[in-house]
Amino acid sequence: MAVTGFVLVSFIIVHLLGNSSVFVGADGINAYAEHLHALGPVVWIFRLVMLAVFALHIIFGIQLTLENRAARPIDYNQKKNIRTSFGAETMIYTGLVILAFVVYHLLHFTMHVTNPEISVGVLPADALGRADVFTMVVLSFQKFFVSLVYAGAMVAVLLHLSHGVQSLFQTLGCLGANTLPVMEKIGRAAAIVIFVGFISIPVSILLGLIKV
Amino acid sequence: MNLTLYVWRQNGPEDKGKLEQYEAKNVSPDSSFLEMLDEVNQELIEHGVEPIEFDNDCREGICGTCGCVVNGIPHGPQEKTTACQLHMRQFKDGDSLTLEPWRAKAFPVIKDLAVDRTALDKIIQAGGYTSAYTGEVGEANQTLISKPDADYAMDAAECIGCGACVAACPNGSAMLFTSAKVAQLAVLPQGQIEAAERVKNMTEAMLNAGFGNCTNHYECQAACPKGVSVKFIAKLNREYIKALPK
Ligand code: HEM
Ligand code: SF4
Ligand code: FES
Numbered sequence: 001m002a003v004t005g006f007v008l009v010s011f012i013i014v015h016l017l018g019n020s021s022v023f024v025g026a027d028g029i030n031a032y033a034e035h036l037h038a039l040g041p042v043v044w045i046f047r048l049v050m051l052a053v054f055a056l057h058i059i060f061g062i063q064l065t066l067e068n069r070a071a072r073p074i075d076y077n078q079k080k081n082i083r084t085s086f087g088a089e090t091m092i093y094t095g096l097v098i099l100a101f102v103v104y105h106l107l108h109f110t111m112h113v114t115n116p117e118i119s120v121g122v123l124p125a126d127a128l129g130r131a132d133v134f135t136m137v138v139l140s141f142q143k144f145f146v147s148l149v150y151a152g153a154m155v156a157v158l159l160h161l162s163h164g165v166q167s168l169f170q171t172l173g174c175l176g177a178n179t180l181p182v183m184e185k186i187g188r189a190a191a192i193v194i195f196v197g198f199i200s201i202p203v204s205i206l207l208g209l210i211k212v
Numbered sequence: 213m214n215l216t217l218y219v220w221r222q223n224g225p226e227d228k229g230k231l232e233q234y235e236a237k238n239v240s241p242d243s244s245f246l247e248m249l250d251e252v253n254q255e256l257i258e259h260g261v262e263p264i265e266f267d268n269d270c271r272e273g274i275c276g277t278c279g280c281v282v283n284g285i286p287h288g289p290q291e292k293t294t295a296c297q298l299h300m301r302q303f304k305d306g307d308s309l310t311l312e313p314w315r316a317k318a319f320p321v322i323k324d325l326a327v328d329r330t331a332l333d334k335i336i337q338a339g340g341y342t343s344a345y346t347g348e349v350g351e352a353n354q355t356l357i358s359k360p361d362a363d364y365a366m367d368a369a370e371c372i373g374c375g376a377c378v379a380a381c382p383n384g385s386a387m388l389f390t391s392a393k394v395a396q397l398a399v400l401p402q403g404q405i406e407a408a409e410r411v412k413n414m415t416e417a418m419l420n421a422g423f424g425n426c427t428n429h430y431e432c433q434a435a436c437p438k439g440v441s442v443k444f445i446a447k448l449n450r451e452y453i454k455a456l457p458k
Contacts, residue, residue: 001427064425071317071384071424077218077231078310080284084382084429091427167428170442173450177443 001064002171004057005164009190011050012157016197022210023201026134030126033133058099065092087163087191094156101153108140115140138205138212147202154198161191213239213305217252219264220312225320225328231310234264241301245288246271246278248300265324273297273437276372279379280325281312286376286435294374294437314379317422318386329375331421332389336373338417339410340393342402361399368396370438380435383424388432390418391448392440398451408455415452 018036021028036043087094104114112119118139120131141147165187169175175183204210215236222229236252243251246268253263269277273294280295282288288298303309313321318331357365369392377388394411397403403410419425426445433442 064427068383068385068424068427071422072315073317074315076281076284076312076315077220078284078312079281081382081429081431082285082380083431083434088427088429089382163428170428170446171426171449173446173448173453175443175446177441180443180446 001057001060002168004053004060005168006172007050007053008057009161009165009168012194016194019201020197022134022137023204025210026126026132029134029137030128030130030132034130037131054102058095061092061095085163087159087161088167090159091163094160097153097156098160101149101156104149105153108146109136115143115146135212137201138210141202141205144206147206150202151199154195157198158191158195161194162188165190213241213300213303215239215248215303215306216308218308218310219324221264221324222313222321224323229321231312239300241299243300244271244296245282245298245300246296265322265326267326268296271296274372276374279314279374279376279437281310281314281379283310286314286379287374287437292437292439294372297437314375316375316378316384318384319375319378327375329373331423332373332375332386334421335386335390335414335417336393339406339414340397341406342397342400343405344402355401357400364399365396368392368440368444371396371436371440372438374437376435376437377432377440378423380431381424381426382429382431383427385426385432386418386421386423387426387445387448388436388440388442390414391442391444394451395444395447398447407451408458411448411451411455415448 018032019029021032039046081089107113108115109119112121116122118136120133120136123132123135126132126134141150166175166180166183167187169183169187170180201210217234217236218231219234220229221232234252234256236248237255239248239251246266249264249266256263266280267277269275271278273296276294278294278296279287282295282298287293287295288302290298290302311325313319313325314327314329316327319327319329322328371389371392373389375386375389378384378386381387394414397410398407428442428445430442433440
């Protein structure tokens with residue numbers, strides 16, 4: 001869990017940094033996308049590795065949840081939790097929401113199934129002849145419902161990581177009595193930064209701060 | 213003070229069990245939680261009702277025998293306190309208390325509030341020992357242990373094996389107990405010989421006994437009557453990673 005979680009968190013941070021090139025405008029993100037595609041087979045190796053890590057994380061996550069539920073076959077009539085958090089208690093649910101979102105996300109921006117009319121390939125190339133990822137992103141997020149789905153998924157990511165980040169370092173044995181509370185704060189802060197970072201893109205587009 | 217109790221009554225491991233209501237009348241605020249139960253049991257016996265079964269032994273917070281879940285918290289609401297050391301002044305007149313046994317697959321109910329904690333013994337048997345020289349008595353200061361290591365081991369050794377950590381854990385995991393036992397020996401020179409085997413065997417015994425896996429809710433530390441820290445869980449994880457190639 002921890003190792004795959006760490007890889008996924010690393011990915012999500014790099015993904016956020018890449019996406020933030022949308023704030024530069026068409027030149028930013030279109031150039032970024034072109035660079036990625038120019039990597040050719042490396043992109044495919046990367047995708048396969050990510051897929052494997054993601055699949056392992058999900059399989060372990062489901063298995064873990066089932067085992068842990070089986071460990072308390074008869075529940076308490078009354079149980080008061082003192083220390084844990086909402087994020088920690090809902091890991092499997094936020095995880096499944098993220099899974100559903102990732103499927104939608106790939107259908108949307110990678111495979112162009114959900115909004116084909118405004119996707120790369122249908123849209124004309126930009127002035128420099130590059131695939132116009134920028135226009136695709138902006139036109140997509142101008143649809144309120146699409147933005148809403150992305151925002152909802154990011155709430156799930158926020159909750160998942162508010163527990164997950166510190167949890168992974170504890171699982172890897174990196175923490176001690178003094179560093180644990182610090183890492184809990186860092187983990188929550190990181191979750192908030194990632195949340196705000198991702199959500200700023202659809203929000204900026206809906207507010208008209210980024211337009212075609 | 214007068215209290216209403218809702219107590220888990222279960223005739224044996226196979227019985228389904230249910231909560232029964234009892235009144236605890238004229239309870240002294242200075243009595244301990246177990247003394248309150250003694251008085252309730254006295255009443256029950258006088259009325260020809262089977263008394264409530266609960267585990268206890270030392271009644272001074274050192275043996276780890278007592279414990280039930282009081283209003284959703286193992287050993288009751290007072291921090292770092294065993295049920296036997298809990299006093300009724302922690303409650304108010306008119307309070308309702310729900311008493312339930314430790315709930316975990318690995319802790320089958322024997323009767324009422326008493327559960328079978330053999331699973332913890334199984335974990336100890338799997339690695340809670342060290343190899344020692346036999347023969348002549350050694351020099352007293354033959355094996356030097358630094359003060360920080362000695363303190364660390366003593367903190368881990370505070371665990372009295374009550375099982376409240378398992379009862380509190382949303383996953384029914386015995387990770388805090390197991391980690392305290394692993395960590396205690398892992399920092400001492402005497403524990404080095406079996407270090408790798410110990411962490412592997414004890415974690416395996418924990419899983420085989422039907423305990424859940426730790427997902428870092430830290431409810432265990434919050435419920436532990438001895439305040440055993442989850443830093444030992446990180447230590448167990450480090451020991452486990454160290455033992456992987458071996
Ligand atoms: C980009 C996506 C995701 C990221 C960045 C992520 C990150 C993490 C991290 C860091 C952890 C903590 C690991 C540990 O403490 O050992 C974790 C745990 C977990 N994840 Fe994910 N995860 C993602 C997607 C998913 C998905 C799709 C599922 C679907 C089932 C899922 C289910 C779980 C579960 C069940 C846990 C363990 C529960 C717990 O520790 O309480 N995750 N995740
Ligand atoms: S770690 Fe604490 S709660 Fe768990 S068995 Fe030991 S003393 Fe009891
Ligand atoms: S009876 Fe010994 S610790 Fe409570």
